[in-house]
Amino acid sequence: MSTTEPTTPEQTADQKNAEQKTEGASGSPLAEQPVAAPADLVVTGVTHEAGRRTLLADVEVRFPAGSMTALSGPSGSGKTTLLSVAGGLLRPTAGSATHGAEPTWTGTGDPRPDVAFVLQVYGLVPVLSAAENVSVALRARGVAPEAADEQALAALARFGIADLGARQVEELSGGQMQRVALARGLAVGAAVLLADEPTSELDETNRGHVLAELRREADRGAVVVVATHDPAVVEACDGHVALDDGRVVLDEAAEAPQDRSTQDTSATDTPATDTPATDTDEAAPGEVPPVEGAPVPEAPAAAAEPETDDDHAAFRRPPGAP
Ligand SMILES: Nc1ncnc2c1ncn2[C@@H]1O[C@H](COP(=O)(O)OP(=O)(O)O)[C@@H](O)[C@H]1O
Numbered sequence: 001m002s003t004t005e006p007t008t009p010e011q012t013a014d015q016k017n018a019e020q021k022t023e024g025a026s027g028s029p030l031a032e033q034p035v036a037a038p039a040d041l042v043v044t045g046v047t048h049e050a051g052r053r054t055l056l057a058d059v060e061v062r063f064p065a066g067s068m069t070a071l072s073g074p075s076g077s078g079k080t081t082l083l084s085v086a087g088g089l090l091r092p093t094a095g096s097a098t099h100g101a102e103p104t105w106t107g108t109g110d111p112r113p114d115v116a117f118v119l120q121v122y123g124l125v126p127v128l129s130a131a132e133n134v135s136v137a138l139r140a141r142g143v144a145p146e147a148a149d150e151q152a153l154a155a156l157a158r159f160g161i162a163d164l165g166a167r168q169v170e171e172l173s174g175g176q177m178q179r180v181a182l183a184r185g186l187a188v189g190a191a192v193l194l195a196d197e198p199t200s201e202l203d204e205t206n207r208g209h210v211l212a213e214l215r216r217e218a219d220r221g222a223v224v225v226v227a228t229h230d231p232a233v234v235e236a237c238d239g240h241v242a243l244d245d246g247r248v249v250l251d252e253a254a255e256a257p258q259d260r261s262t263q264d265t266s267a268t269d270t271p272a273t274d275t276p277a278t279d280t281d282e283a284a285p286g287e288v289p290p291v292e293g294a295p296v297p298e299a300p301a302a303a304a305e306p307e308t309d310d311d312h313a314a315f316r317r318p319p320g321a322p
């Protein structure tokens, strides 16, 4: 699986579109441009096997454009694998993911320019500065170097880390790296944004900022999917898909964007009281709602710890990283 932004992909139709966008009459930064052709991200009949293990089993799910969808599930349930398949980093054993009329898998493992990831292990280049990491992603999408540097700083500012722009990434804390990865993912004005546990190292205030920025992406018309263990993040999203052992055990589709105009992005807000109760197994506050007839996920947050730490440790000591 590729963990870096494509730097020299062949010119695809998507990339030509991206370049046209940057050269458009508005001249506005990519991050501020509405999605030209919003479309749902659709995962159809996806099974993925690695060796004898089935990591995803017949997954059918639709992530709507203009909405934030939470993807929850215990550690090891397949969240990262599903995001990887959905965004075209990983070719599934069977089935497909499509955005608009296009499969997201391009045949190379490089995602289309219209797809942006915020990876669980960040995927930053350790020896580049924070600003350079963001700028590289913009340049890869056809933004001229000077404009890319400017937009990179603006993207860092969205996450309150403009002052870290010149710092080498390998000197940053985990939470700071996480925000650089978010800045990079959100700088490019993608039509599909797949964020893998993007708030796992952040305090409540920064989590709130991140959720507000993810909401802005959905409001531009993007598909936003957020893998998370955090009930507050689930609550801030419009839809919720839960995995357990590679299977979808909950699929609560988002409402149409126009039907949730009163919703805000605060992670600490209580849910609207006029939400119709559809069943009796309401979740206690602070819990991801259970699913009728579904296996009960085992203590997700606690189970996540060692794996998350391992991921980060692996990143911080990259073997001969560029
Ligand atoms: N390349 C691989 N080969 C074998 N097993 C893998 C591979 N990648 C992930 N896994 C396993 O697949 C399961 C799902 O992993 P993952 O998608 O990372 O789950 P999550 O993101 O929900 O923690 C885990 O048990 C993990 O160890």
Ligand SMILES: [Mg+2]
Residues within 6 Å of the ligand: 079, 080, 081, 120, 196
């Ligand atoms: Mg994961």
